[in-house]
Amino acid sequence: xxxxxxxxxxxxxxxxxxxxxxxxxxxxxxxxxxxxxxxxxxxxxxxxxxxxxxxxxxxxxxxxxxxxxxxxxxxxxxxxxxxxxxxxxxxxxxxxxxxxxxxxxxxxxxxxxxxxxxxxxxxxxxxxxxxxxxxxxxxxxxxxxxxxxxxxxxxxxxxxxxxxxxxxxxxxxxxxxxxxxxxxxxxxxxxxxxxxxxxxxxxxxxxxxxxxxxxxxxxxxxxxxxxxxxxxxxxxxxxxxxxxxxxxxxxxxxxxxxxxxxxxxxxxxxxxxxxxxxxxxxxxxxxxxxxxxxxxxxxxxxxxxxxxxxxxxxxxxxxxxxxxxxxxxxxxxxxxxxxxxxxxxxxxxxxxxxxxxxxxxxx
Amino acid sequence: xxxxxxxxxxxxxxxxxxxxxxxxxxxxxxxxxxxxxxxxxxxxxxxxxxxxxxxxxxxxxxxxxxxx
Numbered sequence: 001x002x003x004x005x006x007x008x009x010x011x012x013x014x015x016x017x018x019x020x021x022x023x024x025x026x027x028x029x030x031x032x033x034x035x036x037x038x039x040x041x042x043x044x045x046x047x048x049x050x051x052x053x054x055x056x057x058x059x060x061x062x063x064x065x066x067x068x069x070x071x072x073x074x075x076x077x078x079x080x081x082x083x084x085x086x087x088x089x090x091x092x093x094x095x096x097x098x099x100x101x102x103x104x105x106x107x108x109x110x111x112x113x114x115x116x117x118x119x120x121x122x123x124x125x126x127x128x129x130x131x132x133x134x135x136x137x138x139x140x141x142x143x144x145x146x147x148x149x150x151x152x153x154x155x156x157x158x159x160x161x162x163x164x165x166x167x168x169x170x171x172x173x174x175x176x177x178x179x180x181x182x183x184x185x186x187x188x189x190x191x192x193x194x195x196x197x198x199x200x201x202x203x204x205x206x207x208x209x210x211x212x213x214x215x216x217x218x219x220x221x222x223x224x225x226x227x228x229x230x231x232x233x234x235x236x237x238x239x240x241x242x243x244x245x246x247x248x249x250x251x252x253x254x255x256x257x258x259x260x261x262x263x264x265x266x267x268x269x270x271x272x273x274x275x276x277x278x279x280x281x282x283x284x285x286x287x288x289x290x291x292x293x294x295x296x297x298x299x300x301x302x303x304x305x306x307x308x309x310x311x312x313x314x315x316x317x318x319x320x321x322x323x324x325x326x327x328x329x330x331x332x333x334x335x336x337x338x339x340x341x342x343x344x345x346x347x348x349x350x351x352x353x354x355x356x357x358x359x360x361x362x363x
Numbered sequence: 364x365x366x367x368x369x370x371x372x373x374x375x376x377x378x379x380x381x382x383x384x385x386x387x388x389x390x391x392x393x394x395x396x397x398x399x400x401x402x403x404x405x406x407x408x409x410x411x412x413x414x415x416x417x418x419x420x421x422x423x424x425x426x427x428x429x430x431x
Contacts, residue, residue, distance in 0.1 A: 131372065141422055150420060158416025159371060167427045177427040184425060260413040267378065267406045274385045274402060278395055285392055 009086075016082045028172060029055070029076045029090065030098070036070050048076060048090065059092035065175065065212040067109035068095060072102040077172040094172050100203045107210050111237055114212070119219045120240040126224045128244060129192045132256060134161040136191035136223070138181040140169045145199025145249040149228065152253035157260055163191060169198040175211035182217045182225075189223070195256065196227045196238065197249045209236035218242050228252030324349075371412050378405050 007015065031048035038044055044064050047054045057076065068074055078092040097106045114120060135153075139146040141164060153160065165181035168174040178196065185194050196218070198206070208214070209229050218225050219241040227239045228246040239245045246252030319325070323333065327349040336344030340360055346353040369377070381402045384390060 150418075154418055158413065158418055160418045162418055162420045164420060164422045165425065165427055166422055173428060180427040184423070184427070263375070263413060264410050267375075267409060270378070270382050271403060271406050274382055274399060277385050278399055281390070281392055281395065 010084065013082050013084055013086070020080045020082065024080050026077065026079055026093070029078075030073070031055075031076075033068050033070055033072045033074055036068065044092075046070075048074070055090050056087065057090045057092055059095065063093060064095055065214075066095065066097055066106045066207070066210060067113075068097055068106065069109075072097050072105070073099050074102070075172060094176070096172055096207055098204050098207075103203045103207050103210070107237065110210060110212055110215075111240070114215060114237065114241075119215065124219070126243045128226075128255065129224060132160070132192045134163065134191045135256060136181075136185040136194040137162055137164045137197055138167055138178055138185075138194065139164065139197035139249075141166045143169060143197075143199055145197050145228070148199065149195070149197050149249040149253045152250045153257055156253065157257035160257070170201060170205040170208055174208040175214045178208070179211075179214050179217045182214075182221055186222050191223060193256065194221060194223050194225045195252050196225065196229065196242070197252060198229045199249055200231045200234070206230050206234055206236060209238040214238060215241045226252055226255065371409060371416065374405060374409050374412065378402060378409060381405065 029048060031050050034047045034049050034054070036044075036046040038061060042061050044059045044061055046057050046068075048057050049055075057078075059078070075096045075098050076090065076092050077094040078090055081089050081091050083089055097103050118124070137146070137149070139149070146164075150162070153162070163185075165184060167177035167181050169178070182194065185191055196209075198209070206229060209227075215237045218227075218238055224243040225241075226244040226246060227236070227242040228249040228251060229236050229239060230248075232247040244255065246255050327333065327347065330349075333347040334344055335347070336342060338344060338357060338360055340357050342357045343354055344357060346355055381398060384398060385395070
């Protein structure tokens with residue numbers, strides 16, 4: 001027995017922990033929660049069990065970002081540890097309920113808590129920034145949702161700068177990465193809006209977006225946040241905390257950009273309208289010139305008519321005064337001094353007669 | 364500022380102003396043809412810009428899992 005190394009109890013506990021660390025630096029456990037309790041408002045204790053075994057689990061309340069309770073099936077990320085009292089325990093870094101029913105329950109519990117705090121108040125929502133030039137995207141670059149988002153953005157508009165924070169968008173650790181990306185964009189302050197993008201998935205896949213710390217980080221973001229998570233029917237607490245929500249990643253791309261096709265149509269319509277206006281104005285000017293010419297012509301015609309009519313009446317007067325006309329009616333013109341013994345000239349229509357005046361009497 | 368130095372939005376704004384001129388009191392047939400030609404030219408330029416402008420996508424090199 002003396003050939004074997006002798007340890008103190010504390011040394012043995014340390015060696016056990018080192019061995020555990022080497023073998024299981026971080027592991028993921030799945031099981032059912034039992035004997036859940038919170039001590040001093042700070043520490044969370046419960047047992048994780050399956051049909052045959054049970055392990056004591058421990059975490060700080062701060063790390064419990066999705067509410068859990070007895071009977072829930074959960075996924076834990078953490079490290080095994082032997083305490084100085086010789087008790088084996090699992091120290092949790094992250095916990096996530098699994099299964100639709102458990103997730104729904106956890107969702108409702110956290111939603112009620114955050115609603116009470118006013119995290120989802122509509123009065124806190126900011127509108128879509130005008131004139132977006134730079135977008136911060138938080139997504140997994142390998143995901144279909146991300147590909148859809150970029151495709152739609154590229155189809156609709158150009159000249160944008162898109163900074164992409166490649167993160168895990170499902171499973172344990174994902175919420176933490178998204179929180180880091182949100183902090184990154186807020187610290188650098190270069191983007192006009194942050195878009196959190198993730199395509200459709202199961203309730204378990206989308207559970208990360210109901211993480212309390214992530215929801216609080218979205219609500220506290222200085223830069224407006226828009227979410228496009230899952231499909232229309234998938235509502236996460238991240239959606240509720242964000243300033244704007246798109247029903248899908250593609251919908252977010254549509255909300256963030258104008259459509260160049262619409263813009264071109266608008267330009268063409270405007271040019272067409274201006275062309276019509278121009279033609280109308282030219283037609284109006286032509287009409288106005290034609291009207292003036294017509295009016296002028298009318299005036300000239302009236303003037304000529306007036307002159308003609310004056311002329312005709314003068315001619316008529318002249319004709320009436322023509323002595324020949326009187327002679328033709330049988331009258332004669334007597335010229336010369338009318339006194340007895342004088343010779344006068346008598347002009348008729350066809351003759352000129354000389355006659356001597358024999359007597360002159362008053363009538 | 365030369366047209367080539369303007370952003371698409373600035374060009375669209377300029378085009379809108381040029382189009383507004385045709386509806387306004389300052390409209391005169393003497394200048395209309397010249398204005399119309401310049402509007403057409405600007406519209407073509409905007410359409411060309413819209414078709415040629417590409418988005419610049421940068422995947423950040425930061426490892427967001429590093430503090431996990």
